[in-house]
Amino acid sequence: MNLFxxxxxxxxxxSQLEAxxxxxxxxxxxxxxxxxxxxxxxxxLNLLVQEAVARRTALRFVARPEIFTHGASRAWLxxxxxxxxxxxxxxxxHTLRTIPGLRxxxxxxxxxLARPEAALRRLLGVAPELLTGMASQVNGALAVRLCGRSIRxxxxxxxxxxxxxxEPGLRVPFALPVRDADRAGKACAExxxxxxxxxxxGRPLHYVPLSEAALADDAFTAxxxxxxxxxxxxxxxxxxxxxxxxxxxxxxxxAQAIAAVLRALAATGATLPRARSWGVRFATATPxxxxxxxxxxxxxxxxxxxxxxxxxxxxxxxxxxxxxGSLASFRALFSGWLGREVTSTRLRPSATGCAA
Amino acid sequence: xxxxxxxxxTTGGFAEGWAFDSAEPDRILTVRxxxxxxxELALGLAHLYRADLAEARYRHGWCAFRLRLSRDPAxxxxxxxxxxEAESGNELHASADLPxxxxxxxxxxxxxxxxxxxxxxxxxxxxxxxxxxxxxxGFVARHGAxxxxxxxxxxxxxxxxxxxxxxxxxxxxxxxxVTPFGLLLLLAETEEFRAQPRLLASPxxxxxxxxx
Numbered sequence: 406m407n408l409f410x411x412x413x414x415x416x417x418x419x420s421q422l423e424a425x426x427x428x429x430x431x432x433x434x435x436x437x438x439x440x441x442x443x444x445x446x447x448x449x450l451n452l453l454v455q456e457a458v459a460r461r462t463a464l465r466f467v468a469r470p471e472i473f474t475h476g477a478s479r480a481w482l483x484x485x486x487x488x489x490x491x492x493x494x495x496x497x498x499h500t501l502r503t504i505p506g507l508r509x510x511x512x513x514x515x516x517x518l519a520r521p522e523a524a525l526r527r528l529l530g531v532a533p534e535l536l537t538g539m540a541s542q543v544n545g546a547l548a549v550r551l552c553g554r555s556i557r558x559x560x561x562x563x564x565x566x567x568x569x570x571x572e573p574g575l576r577v578p579f580a581l582p583v584r585d586a587d588r589a590g591k592a593c594a595e596x597x598x599x600x601x602x603x604x605x606x607g608r609p610l611h612y613v614p615l616s617e618a619a620l621a622d623d624a625f626t627a628x629x630x631x632x633x634x635x636x637x638x639x640x641x642x643x644x645x646x647x648x649x650x651x652x653x654x655x656x657x658x659x660a661q662a663i664a665a666v667l668r669a670l671a672a673t674g675a676t677l678p679r680a681r682s683w684g685v686r687f688a689t690a691t692p693x694x695x696x697x698x699x700x701x702x703x704x705x706x707x708x709x710x711x712x713x714x715x716x717x718x719x720x721x722x723x724x725x726x727x728x729x730g731s732l733a734s735f736r737a738l739f740s741g742w743l744g745r746e747v748t749s750t751r752l753r754p755s756a757t758g759c760a761a
Numbered sequence: 762x763x764x765x766x767x768x769x770x771t772t773g774g775f776a777e778g779w780a781f782d783s784a785e786p787d788r789i790l791t792v793r794x795x796x797x798x799x800x801e802l803a804l805g806l807a808h809l810y811r812a813d814l815a816e817a818r819y820r821h822g823w824c825a826f827r828l829r830l831s832r833d834p835a836x837x838x839x840x841x842x843x844x845x846e847a848e849s850g851n852e853l854h855a856s857a858d859l860p861x862x863x864x865x866x867x868x869x870x871x872x873x874x875x876x877x878x879x880x881x882x883x884x885x886x887x888x889x890x891x892x893x894x895x896x897x898x899g900f901v902a903r904h905g906a907x908x909x910x911x912x913x914x915x916x917x918x919x920x921x922x923x924x925x926x927x928x929x930x931x932x933x934x935x936x937x938x939v940t941p942f943g944l945l946l947l948l949a950e951t952e953e954f955r956a957q958p959r960l961l962a963s964p965x966x967x968x969x970x971x972x973x
Contacts (some may be wrong), residue, residue, distance in 0.1 A: 423952050438940065438943075439891070439940050440939075441933070444936045447938070448937060510765075572901050572905045572906050574935075658931075658932045690937065
């Protein structure tokens with residue numbers, strides 16, 4: 406399915422438009438580029454714009470596409486569409502607006518965030534027919550059953566050409582010095598150092614990017630807790646690098662993200678190290694591909710893997726998918742995106758390690 | 762690679778165009794325009810802002826030039842003119858077919874406002890930094906989000922950030938909720954800045970704090 410023709414109409418969730426000053430219902434990327442946006446939406450837009458530039462596709466954005474379904478408003482839009490025949494709806498899971506008469510595509514960009522995930526499940530439960538009209542989905546494996554048929558729009562794979570430029574981020578040693586996760590998170594965050602200043606691991610790195618949804622998966626957190634126990638030991642098998650989850654809300658900083666991880670791990674009942682250990686460390690930003698040379702990456706099936714540059718996965722010796730639910734669709738999607746087969750491990754609540 | 766172009770001659774007596782070195786995007790090129798007899802017609806810096814150059818991502822949009830000609834432009838019609846980088850002498854563009862546009866000379870600088878409006882080292886509109894996304898992102902990559910927020914406050918508001926603002930903007934920047942340029946816009950939209958707008962240094966100013 407060719408999403409990138411001569412031009413593409415794109416819509417973003419209405420909730421993101423409230424704070425924007427737009428020139429009209431149709432607007433350009435430059436009107437959006439430097440506005441305050443949800444971080445996940447910005448990443449998705451950056452990916453989309455990069456691909457559009459590479460394919461010489463002209464992007465135009467439409468505000469509130471639901472207005473343009475029929476009548477005078479639709480005639481107004483048609484008069485301005487020109488050769489545009491495709492509409493990509495970037496959705497946060499709460500709504501999915503299509504434009505009749507155009508080929509509609511969907512990009513659910515907020516995977517891993519608990520509320521958007523739940524909202525999307527609810528939306529597709531109430532209105533599964535929304536997916537039937539979709540010509541494709543970007544980096545997704547959304548599927549519904551309707552009248553006994555499984556409906557899964559074909560996936561369009563988009564990848565970043567290179568890792569985005571950003572600060573190297575912070576590294577924080579793991580510790581659960583007190584039972585209260587909020588206090589523990591704050592205490593941990595105080596020990597943060599710039600990534601280049603962190604003590605060398607001296608062991609192969611095992612990177613596990615976390616998400617809110619991954620932390621809500623009991624089997625995954627139980628396995629992760631077991632891994633934390635082993636890696637925190639001085640002679641642990643590897644250095645565990647936990648990518649801090651993105652949390653919804655402007656006030657969510659590293660301390661809150663660490664607290665969310667500690668809370669989920671503590672809920673497994675596992676005994677976790679009270680003293681600081683650099684054998685397990687938190688990362689506020691994606692590590693460099695060079696750091697992962699010879700290491701491992703474990704992904705939960707709710708990971709929005711497409712935000713990483715493929716070079717990160719190419720550097721790792723082993724990539725594994727682990728989670729408590731069905732992994733087949735994510736594995737097929739991710740393997741297709743990556744261009745090579747990836748192993749997966751379906752975890753049971755009693756599992757004791759991601760490597761199990 | 763050095764690139765340049767003479768777009769037009771104007772009836773007001775100027776040659777307009779752009780020039781930059783993609784290998785050294787922070788460097789401001791000095792250019793010379795030569796006539797058919799190798800006589801120098803104009804000399805100057807390519808450090809003015811132009812929106813179309815920002816859109817094309819040519820040196821952050823700050824590489825236009827407007828050079829005063831030493832000869833009547835009407836007499837140069839149909840003659841081969843050569844644009845060269847002053848230091849190396851490399852030819853950037855040559856043409857015998859430059860258009861002559863009806864455009865008056867610069868206004869006389871009869872007031873402080875008029876002088877400022879023609880000073881390329883002063884930013885007249887923060888939107889003129891819209892092409893500096895890569896430059897600002899490079900600053901964040903080199904110095905970190907915290908330092909960028911501090912520098913942005915000093916640049917726009919001429920003061921240090923209070924603790925709450927510093928933490929809030931750091932979070933937004935690290936999380937990707939706002940771009941570095943978007944953060945400058947946020948600060949410029951504050952009541953504090955709008956009540957007492959300041960003259961800000963442009964990328965044409967050697968003291969531009971975000972330069973590499």
